[in-house]
Amino acid sequence: MVKQKNKSNKPKVAVQSITGCAGCQLEIYYIEDVLLELLDAVELVAAPMIKEKNYDGPVDICFVEGSVSHTDSINKVKKWRENSKILVALGACAGEGGVQQQKNFMDKKKVQAYVYGNKTKHLDVETPVPITEYVEVDYYIKGCPADKEEIVWFVKQALLGKVPKQYEKPVCHECKLREKYCLLEQGQDCYGPITFGNCSVMCPDYNHPCTGCRGPFSDGNFEEHIKLLQEKGFSKRLIMQRINKYGGLRTQKIMQEAKDGKNHP
Amino acid sequence: MSDKILKKKDLPAFLTKLRKNSTLIAPMQRDILRFDICEDTAKVVTNKRPLFTAKKYFYKEKQELFSYNKANIKETGQNEHFVIFGMRLCDINSLLKLDKLFLNDFEESNYKKARKNNIIIGLNCETAPSKYCFCESMELKDAGYDLFFCDAGVHWHIKVGSKKGEKLVKNLKDSYHRPKPIKTKKKLHHKEIAGNFNDKNWQEMSDKCISCGACTNLCPNCLCFDIFDTPSLALSKGVRNLEWDSCQFKDFTKVAGDHVFRETRESRLRHRIFHKIMYFKDQFDEYMCTGCGRCIEGCPTRIDWVQTLNKMKK
Numbered sequence: 001m002v003k004q005k006n007k008s009n010k011p012k013v014a015v016q017s018i019t020g021c022a023g024c025q026l027e028i029y030y031i032e033d034v035l036l037e038l039l040d041a042v043e044l045v046a047a048p049m050i051k052e053k054n055y056d057g058p059v060d061i062c063f064v065e066g067s068v069s070h071t072d073s074i075n076k077v078k079k080w081r082e083n084s085k086i087l088v089a090l091g092a093c094a095g096e097g098g099v100q101q102q103k104n105f106m107d108k109k110k111v112q113a114y115v116y117g118n119k120t121k122h123l124d125v126e127t128p129v130p131i132t133e134y135v136e137v138d139y140y141i142k143g144c145p146a147d148k149e150e151i152v153w154f155v156k157q158a159l160l161g162k163v164p165k166q167y168e169k170p171v172c173h174e175c176k177l178r179e180k181y182c183l184l185e186q187g188q189d190c191y192g193p194i195t196f197g198n199c200s201v202m203c204p205d206y207n208h209p210c211t212g213c214r215g216p217f218s219d220g221n222f223e224e225h226i227k228l229l230q231e232k233g234f235s236k237r238l239i240m241q242r243i244n245k246y247g248g249l250r251t252q253k254i255m256q257e258a259k260d261g262k263n264h265p
Numbered sequence: 266m267s268d269k270i271l272k273k274k275d276l277p278a279f280l281t282k283l284r285k286n287s288t289l290i291a292p293m294q295r296d297i298l299r300f301d302i303c304e305d306t307a308k309v310v311t312n313k314r315p316l317f318t319a320k321k322y323f324y325k326e327k328q329e330l331f332s333y334n335k336a337n338i339k340e341t342g343q344n345e346h347f348v349i350f351g352m353r354l355c356d357i358n359s360l361l362k363l364d365k366l367f368l369n370d371f372e373e374s375n376y377k378k379a380r381k382n383n384i385i386i387g388l389n390c391e392t393a394p395s396k397y398c399f400c401e402s403m404e405l406k407d408a409g410y411d412l413f414f415c416d417a418g419v420h421w422h423i424k425v426g427s428k429k430g431e432k433l434v435k436n437l438k439d440s441y442h443r444p445k446p447i448k449t450k451k452k453l454h455h456k457e458i459a460g461n462f463n464d465k466n467w468q469e470m471s472d473k474c475i476s477c478g479a480c481t482n483l484c485p486n487c488l489c490f491d492i493f494d495t496p497s498l499a500l501s502k503g504v505r506n507l508e509w510d511s512c513q514f515k516d517f518t519k520v521a522g523d524h525v526f527r528e529t530r531e532s533r534l535r536h537r538i539f540h541k542i543m544y545f546k547d548q549f550d551e552y553m554c555t556g557c558g559r560c561i562e563g564c565p566t567r568i569d570w571v572q573t574l575n576k577m578k579k
Contacts, residue, residue, distance in 0.1 A: 037498040156496050168516035172477035177326040177509060179317045181297045182479070184565045193475040193565070219515045221475045221530065228475065228566055 011060035014046035020066030024091030096247035194220030215247035270440035314394035355555035359485035397558030415444035478511035480560035
């Protein structure tokens with residue numbers, strides 16, 4: 001895609017943000033070990049969080065964090081899509097809707113009143129959805145927050161001129177590679193089998209069951225996993241809350257597809 | 266060479282001697298029982314079998330194959346010398362099966378090095394270490410080890426399997442104990458499974474599968490892998506890596522154009538069993554399964570394919 005020798009030939013990169021905690025964007029600036037190398041390999045033209053002057057035109061790679069929760073954001077996202085060769089959804093909010101998409105499973109007016117009282121009725125608040133609802137993304141860096149290693153890995157692949165394939169294995173795979181005993185077997189409500197992996201299993205490694213921050217594993221057997229957790233004594237309500245925590249919208253789709261597939265094999 | 270005998274209380278001293286020149290790996294009680302580097306030979310566990318196999322010492326779960334730069338390629342594998350104690354006959358047999366794939370037509374250099382520079386000391390199962398064991402049905406060979414320890418009351422009866430092993434026990438007395446062959450309650454009734462390809466039990470079994478990949482990662486015989494490069498940011502150099510993969514994931518058979526050969530969980534689960542029981546047997550005239558039962562023991566939903574296969578009619 002690009003040669004790196006003179007400055008103008010470096011790929012132009014933008015880091016944009018909509019509704020979210022901005023933690024994913026921070027992950028980029030926290031890649032301390034290779035940050036200078038990274039900034040040497042690309043030209044960071046727009047990053048409103050850390051730059052005063054931000055370029056508004058076409059870029060090679062655009063990272064977008066946050067979910068679409070505001071009418072205003074729809075136009076922003078569409079413009080970024082138009083302006084970039086590769087659009088990357090950075091983190092769970094951009095890719096799944098994130099924690100705030102839980103609102104989809106609640107009474108919207110109640111939630112708004114609970115959070116803001118009655119003073120913000122004029123706000124144009126949408127139900128939070130991932131940016132994928134409005135634009136096509138080329139790659140999705142998963143996690144809440146997005147994984148540093150994966151960000152660097154993605155940039156390297158982009159420099160080589162490729163858009164890499166997504167990692168499509170559950171958390172359990174890496175957990176077993178690291179010889180971690182199974183937390184499910186210990187009676188904990190671990191969501192590893194239905195969550196995308198490649199996170200270095202940092203939670204299970206510290207005996208904390210997986211909470212699903214990397215979003216629902218597209219090939220997960222949700223039905224059976226819910227059954228398994230219920231057998232272990234967890235209530236359906238709790239299980240569904242946990243499952244819907246980061247990527248409930250997509251979870252519902254996957255579960256519906258599995259059901260349809262069973263009825264019409 | 267005749268069999269030897271060692272007093273049980275002398276085992277730590279015997280192992281300590283082995284530890285002098287190389288790393289000793291044995292079943293150790295950590296957070297769970299696992300094969301690990303042994304720092305105290307008195308604490309080696311002999312009455313239980315670790316869930317995670319010793320396969321990783323011969324065939325690492327994540328390994329560098331070679332490093333590259335613009336001019337050349339350099340293999341990165343190292344020669345590691347180690348003594349491994351406590352592998353059961355199923356684990357040892359699985360190495361013989363891996364040999365067929367990694368040392369024959371396509372040589373895996375890291376595996377070859379690891380197989381060459383080590384001493385394998387086996388440990389007999391007096392009773393089956395897990396209720397899912399079914400090795401009695403899997404035609405295990407009494408081979409592949411340098412030494413093999415069998416329980417004989419207050420003694421260890423030691424079978425000698427190689428010249429390397431012979432050197433280690435030449436000072437010990439001869440033994441006249443006769444170790445019993447392993448008996449397992451669980452059995453696999455062998456049959457032509459080809460006729461059961463469309464059996465409805467496959468579907469039933471795969472409905473329970475949560476696609477976690479525990480079966481393949483715990484299996485001492487499974488060896489499928491994925492290969493990927495990690496370049497440096499300047500792209501001028503990099504490393505090619507190998508990582509274990511699992512046939513139980515959709516991703517495993519994904520090819521260019523996003524086509525997936527084994528779309529359904531049923532087809533993936535069935536393929537694994539067919540590979541173990543039939544395809545490998547057709548090719549090498551033996552099963553690619555040693556009956557250790559770890560795939561059932563480690564499965565969160567306890568999918569018992571042995572029982573299901575026994576139920577099938579043909």
